Amino acid sequence: MNELTAEHFLLLSAALFIIGMMGVLIRRNVIVIFMSVELMINAVNVAFIGFAWEQDSMVGQTFALFVIAVAAAESILGLGIIMALSRRIDSVDVADVTTLRD
């Protein structure tokens, strides 16, 4: 491991993605779940850019840029949903959101 290889950034990407996934699974606060989703999106970006670097290609960077744009739109909508949740059911606990289940 004397020079940077694909294993480095792939392990970093996997670790970040799994941390974000566990955050989604463990936490009940919708805001923290949202931040965990952002973490997972960034883990995917690391893999994209890392492969682009490794393969001397620009396609990965282009895709990462699109991913960032979609993540921005997603964050707007997610935070709007959180605001609406907090206002309508007075809670940001995922366990309290049972309107569709009941």
Next chain:
Amino acid sequence: MSAEVLVFDILAVLAVVAGAGVVLARNPVHSAISLVVTFVNLAGIFVMLRAEFLAVVQIIVYTGAILVLVLFVIMLVDLDDLPDFHGGRPLQRAAAFVIGLMLLGEVAVAVLTRTVVGQPGPWNEEFVEQQGGNVQVLGQFMYSGYILPIQAIAVILLVGTIGALVLARPDEPVSRPRPRHTGTISLGHPRGAEGEFYEPLPLGAGASIVRTERRGEMRGGIIVVNDAESYSDHPAWELEFAESSADETTYADDGFGVGREVKGKRS
């Protein structure tokens, strides 16, 4: 171990530790700050991976825009609405840990036992530099072969903006009371109180005002009118004076000094 790997490892470890902090922090604000640390470290890694433009975009978009939004939402959400930490679901938590470790092990095995195969592209460091740099090359790429995705992104951002507006709209529209409906208390002064200057009307000028609807009422000696349009053009004391002195003047029962109907000549 070369310096490049050392720097990468430091950045990666910091990013992973801060990412764990996002999940493990009890206070959502601490989670947001950990997320900032993660994003900044990832931006450093992007620079190492020769994606300078994306590193800047990462900092501007994530730490500049999204994290500020998150902090605003944390501020706007009532603290009582926040659930307890983890909320006492030990089985789910243990399952998440087990699944996460299993998945990490699987991915690690997959990554460490395989090597990347493929035909490397032409965009190595020298060629990118020859083309003008990372930003130029990325611009050439995006605006030549990815026109349709760019337009789709534009539509997605527009729809996202409209959707956020719809979501953030209050349940019932807040009707801000107009100044003219704010329960004007009239002591019978002319409308000059509104800021406009009116010449005081001559006595008896209200005789022609005939209004049938009730636009004001007497509350404890104060004439309360519904809106400023119902102001009497005559002072209250003049009304009293007229009541006490002029016997032939009768008033309709529709308001005080407002919807009055004067019969006969005022003396």
